[in-house]
Structures are given as structure tokens and as C-alpha cells.
Amino acid sequence: MPRLDTRELTTAVGQVLNRWPTAGLAVAAVRGGELVWSHHHGVADVASGTPVDEDTVFRVGSVTKTLTAVAVMQLWERGVIDLDAPVADYLRAFELVPGRADLRPPTVRHLLTHTAGVRAVRTAPDLLRPVLGWGAPPGRAPSPAEYYRGGLRFDVQPGTKWAYTNHGFTALGQLVEDVKGVPFASYLREHVLDPLGMDSSDVVRSDRVLAHLATGYELRRRGLHPVEDLEVVTAGGGALYSTARDLARYAAALLGGGANGNGRVLRPESLALMFQPHHQPDPRVPGVGLGFYPGTVGGHRTVGHDGIWKGFLADLLLAPDDGVGVVALGNTSSFDPRGAPVPAAEAVLRQLLGVSAAEIRTDVPQRPATWGDLCGRYSLGPGPLLDPQPRMVLGSAVEVLVRRGRLVVRGRRPVPAVRRGLRLHPDGEDPDLFRVDLTEIGPGVVPVAFSRGPDGRVTAMHTGLLGISYPRLPDLR
Template sequence: MRLSRAALAFVLATTSTVPAFAETPEDALASRFRAASAWLDANLAKESVPGAAIGVVHDQDLIWSHQFGVESYATQNPVTDDTLFSICSVSKLFNGVAAMNLVEEGQLDLDAPLTRYDASMALPDKLGSEEPVTTRGILSHVAGLPREGTLDYWADNSFPDVAGLRETVSSQEQLYKPYDHWQYSNLGMAMLGDVVSRISGKSWGDYVDQTIFTPLGMTVSVTDMPFDRVGNGFAQGYYIRTAKGERQPVEQHSFRAFAPAAGVASSIHDMAKFASWNFRLLDQGGEEILKATTLKNMQRVHWVGADFEEPAWGLAYATRRYSEKTMWGHGGYCPGARTELVMRLPTKVAAVMMVSANDVSPGAMVKTVYSLTEEAIDKVHGKAAIEAKKAAKTIKTAKAEGAESKVDLSAYEGSYHVANYDWDLYVGLNEDGLFALPIFTDDPVGDLETWVHEKGDTFWRKRKDDTLAEAITFERDAAGKVTALVQHSYRSTKR
């Protein structure tokens, strides 16, 4: 006999502690990651992205990664977790760590005039500023410096060498008094990079490599663009699409004196190691490259707008808000590439994504993947994991006792589409049913649906208030394989 929606709701409510058709938390997490892969592939293909890579880190482990596309159209070599991408302004995190290493050693004063270390880094100040440009001001982007130099080197990638940097500094003027306004400044980061080089007696790249990359085992990361490896380990960057949908490759270039602002190339494997270092040092304390207290100081907010509007900035570290949660990291946007790194410090979860096109934002994609998987990650890897493992024994017993009515939820998992419409869905496994992730909506996680089982191949959509809505029926072929689903009378075919 078919249950009414009211009766089914009562049964679900009274048996919710022992789900009738439960999967393990590990199964549910794996399914969420498969959904993330399908969602990413569909959207990256829709945007004609040449290549992309994403990774999710929990504490000391890269727990999931996904690759899309090729390193270049010329070689057609597939993107891997070791493919180098230009990470653009995420490079500023390494510039910040390098500077703070010198601060710890007593060679650089966080609040001393930058000109104490390099007199050529002095901008004319007609504003009568009460304090000078300092390392602290530069790292939190409140030094009052212009955003860029005097030339539009981002247009033709004609980035200046150190002599050119000093020339552009001397021909600029203070934009604001320090701390009057927040102004993101690539120029300031380039100036600080030159100071790091002068104090250390090494090139900025060598100092970062020896002080950060080598100790962390970031074996493939470099401090300038390795164009000699394009398509063979380094992802070729591509400009925005033309009206015909074509992309032109970014010309070979070097960031030169602006490498401290945007010049690092790195991989998913290496950036995972950097994220793990953050979690490890904050958790264990002590000293590794930096003292834990120094890293905490870098990540606390040193500047926020008067009404607490964005941006909120630490020392090199930026913050993001995912609803009520704070994320730490940095984004990057430069010729032919974009990158996003976010870390949720309390739960030790990080996500990093790199794309080889500059008209597709990885920030929104990272937020979607994080939101889709956050709860499931916690159940497997976080504090809730112990309780989940205990509950798994009960679930296993319940499955055994109800073996005669057990449903293989995995049979329903996969991508579904409606011909001629962008109504694609990915159906995946919850611990006690299914979820349906829309592929092409503006808020896929917010629009995610939960489907609970009734009997056979029939499920009900559960509203956010836990009441039940319409039925969803799956179809099978003669061999018993799931081939389609019907919802609202719309038929979606399984790919």
C-alpha cells in the first residue's frame, strides 16, 4: 500500500535515529566530492576554460582533488595535481611570510619607515602624513600607496626590473595618509619585496625558495613564470574569450620586480602543503619558519572598514565571509590566470583552485565546493567523526535486520539532464537518502534538494521545514539499470 505524504512524514520522524537505508559518512562524503567534480566539469566546460585544478585539504592531508582540461591547447597534456599555475596575488602570502621571518630575526622593524632599509623606496608626500610608509602598512594595504606604478604594465606584461621599480616609485606621490583609507597596492608589495632582498642579501626568489618552499617540501613551486615548461608541467594562461568564443594565449613574460606581488607559480600538491603548514603551526605552536604567535598576528584583522564592511585584512592574509564563518587566505587575478585559496582555521579545512583563464572566477566555485562538502568532511575527518563511527555500528545492524527491503542508493547516483534545457542535476548519496544538486543555478548549494525514500524507485522531496513535497520516480531499463528520473512530470535522462 502506498503511504500518504502525512503518513510517510510520521514514519520518517519516528525512525530518524536509525535511517532505513543509510550509507556511511565516508560514502556520503565521496558522493559529495563526485557531485563537486561533475558540477565543476559542467561549468568549466560551459565557460570554455582551458585548464583548472582544485584541492581540498583537511589538516595535514590533501583529501580530494580534481583536474580539468589541459595544460595548453598546443600539447594537450592533461592537468595534474603537480601542474604549475600562475597563482597571481596569492604570491603576496609568501612575500608576507618572508618579511615576517626577517621581522622575527630582528632585521626588519614592522613599524619602521621602509626607507630605513631602502632610501629609493620613498614616495613624495605632499599630504603631511603623521607616520611613514611601513611594512605593517604595506602588508595590510593601508600605507596610503597607489595601487600600481606609473605605467599600465598589466596590459602588455612589461613589468619593470628593480631599476624601473625605483624610477616609478620616485615619480609617484602618496595617495593617502597611512591608515586614512584601505587601498590594495601591488606597488607596495613590490617595494617590500625589494626590501626583503636588500636585507637578506639574496634575490627575493632565492630567499622565498630557501626560507619557505624548501622547508615545506614545495618542490615544484617557483618565483617566476616557467615559460620553458608551457604545456609540459606549466599551464599556459589564456585571455578572455573573443566574440567568436576563442582565447588567445598569454605572451611569455616575467613579473620581475613585481614577483613579490604576483610572480609565484605553484601546484595543488604544493599549495596543500602550505595550507597544512598553517594548520600545523597554529595547532602545535612553537616555531616552523615562523613562530606560531607571529602567524596568529598575521591572520588577525589589522584593518577593517569603519562600518565593518569588506575588506578585512591581516598582515598579507585576507579574510572572506562564508555566511557566518570567516575564511583566511587570498585571491589572485593576473594575465591569463586566476587563483583562490581559503582556509577555515578552526576546522582545519582549506580549498585552493587555479584556472588558466582570466575571465572565470574560482572564488565562487571554491565557495560552492566548500559549502557542498563542509558538513560531510566534518563527519568523516572532524570532531564529529568519532560519534559517526559509533553510530555506524547501529547503522550496520539496521541494514542487516532490514536486508530484505534494502535499497542500493548508489544505483541512482549520477548526472541527469533534460534535452535542450540547462536543467542538469547531479544526484548523490546522503547518509539516509539522496541529494539533488542543480548544475547551472546561481546558488547550487542553496538550491540543493533532499530526497527521502518511500519504496521501490520512488522518493519524496523534503522541504527545508522537513515536510514533504512532490514525488520523484526513477526509471530502469530491461536490465534493471537506472536510466532516468521524473520530477514535476519533467523527464531527466541519466548520462
């Protein structure tokens, strides 16, 4: 393991901040079960000039899902639930309602992997509401039973399609509440947060978090502008408030087989199970774990999860085999993934691992003889309310084609940036494996694999970006 060079770590974060401006940023690095480095930049609140420090509380968005998954796995460890049993066996506050009579009941594992077919938005009107209907004014957030009055709908056969959903993890949080008979927030404090020493974290606006809560901002034409303050209604999917220090303690426990210096929350074998892919449509892409996303950085196995909320971004990135991890939290976001935390976390992890920045390979020959097989249209699949955000950006399908002598993938929307597309760079000896460079929006270099059926025809395009796959559409003749 390379020695810790704090100047190089600070320089790496500075380079990210030069590209991705943010009001404030907190970064923490963990190695060997200990917080070994932290960095604070900017302000938690512009009006007061309060600087970001180790006590600054950020909203961490979907990083919450990993803690919800830990709570679910605690019930599984104790034999209280079965991951492959229908969610309906345990959920009492509301129902999961099939959109068609032939749909099988989704299981707990389906919810943990975003493959239950649950919608990203409850109904079409949510598309017109702030933050897609996931937020409410402080003190006015409905309970899940009220929010899902009439049931939470799922639209496709469970296990057949990955579609990211906050609602699925809200159902898991409610499942914990229904099984244990205590509010989800109370359970999480007693069984996850407090045992790990995370005393400045909560999923509700309690005294643990209010005093040091950062203000969220977005960048507009005249600079930083505070965002509307909304509570997260989908609590199990994104309501956590936390500090970089607390999340570093959490990271230490995840790297330590479920325990840190304060206590234990899971057995090592349970965490190992969570980090494995449970939905992997193609072996050449990382797939989806139980609440976590597997990946690689410089050939080192990683797991993690990022988080987005209006005015905030977060990233938790771990290299479990190397015992190192990074947390990065920021308070500037326009409710999209572009911002400092994800590239900052990867830059610091690369320094800790002693690996260089990801690069597109330039030593692999192009294979235009195979491009004819790959060119065509690829659908986002059934269920427009399952994944409305990529559809709003790309359209209902993407297209692979040759443009100016290069193989590219592009969206169908008549927007110049979307229609220009992304170049598919060959990666190794496999003619159906490529990489795309997404550094302009934060995720970095991502694998793209084309799968073929028994007859040799291309059937789908799979990406290493979360669990997104695109089935091939019939050619238009």
C-alpha cells in the same frame, strides 16, 4: 566534521564549471594537515591536448602576496624588522616618495594591509599599457630598482585609506632582498618554498616550473584564445608559479601553525597575528589581515587570498579553526575576477564544512523609514591612481538610491549594467547592515555596512569585498 564524500565534491566543482567555463582547473582539499582530495579538469594546453594533472604549473597572481607576507614575518620573528617602523628604515633599492609634504612615512604594516597610500599604477600612462604596466615580455622584466626609478609614490596619509596595490608588495619583496642581501626569489626558495616541500614553485621562470607550465587563455567570440605571455614585473605582488599540490602543502602549513610534514616557516602566534584584521574600518566587515583577507563561510572563520593574472585565476581559502582548506587554480581569465577558481574553492570548502550555499535572507523586513539617511553619493576617496580599476567600472563615486521600490547601490558610469545597480538586502536587526549578491562576478554574498558619526549622520559605506570603503559625499542641493 562531515565525512569526506568525493562524489559530492566532484559534483560541486562540476556545477561551478557549468557556470564558469575554463580550459583547465585543478582543485585540492586539505584536512588534518593532509591532501585528502584533488580534482583535475580540462587541458593545460589546447594545441597539444595536454591534460591538467597534479604536476600542472599555473600562475597564481596575488596569492603570491601571502608568501611575501610570510617572508616579511620571518624577519619580524627574528627581530630584524619592526612592523611599525618606516619602510624607509629597510628599503634601499628605491624610495617611497610622498605626493605631498604633509604625508607621514608609511610603515611595514601599512604595506602589508594595503593602507600605505601607494598607487595601483605608477603613472597615468600605465593605464594604457597591457596589464596596467605590471608585465613585460619574457626575459625583459626590469628589476624593481629600474622599474621604480625616481621612486614609488604614495598619495594619501598612510593608514587612512585601503587601496589594493601590487607595487606595495613588490616593495616588501625588495625589503626582504635588501635586508637579507640575497635576491627575493632565492630567499623565498630557501626559507619558504623548499622548507614546505614546494619544489614545483618559484617566482621566476626556473626549471622548477617551465616543463609543466600551463598556457593561459581568455574566452572570445570564437572560443578559447591564448593570451600574450608576460612576466610579472611586480614580483612580490604576483609572480608565483605553482601547482595545486604545492599550494596544498602551503595550505597545510598555514592550517598547521606554520608547519607541515616537511618543515616549519613561522611560529603559530605569528600566523595568528597575520590572520587577524589590522585594518577594519567597521567591525561589521571582516577587514584586512597581514597579507590575508579574513572572512566567514557559513559561520566558520576563514582567511585567504585570490589571484588574477592575464589568462589565469587562483584562490586559496582556509577555515583555520576547522583545519580545512582549499586551493583552486585555472588557466582562463580576461584579467578580471570572473571565473571558476573562487566559486569552486568556496563550494568545496562548504562541502568540507557541511554548510549550505550562501543565500540572501528573505525573512528580514525592509525598513524604508531609514533609507532616507542612507541614500546619497559615496566617493572612492582621494587619489585616482590608487584604485583605477573600480573607477573605470563604476566611476569616481557610487550612489545609493531607491529604484523600483528597492534600495540599491549603483555606479555612476552611463553603462546599463552599472546603472542598474545591486540590491541592498537587509541582514538582521541592524538597520544599517545589508548584503549584496555578487555571484555574477564570483565573490558571492558580501556584507555592506553604513557607519554613522556622533551626530547620527551616515559617514561612509563599508564593504566586505576586500577592504573597500566609500566616504559619504555632501548632498547636492
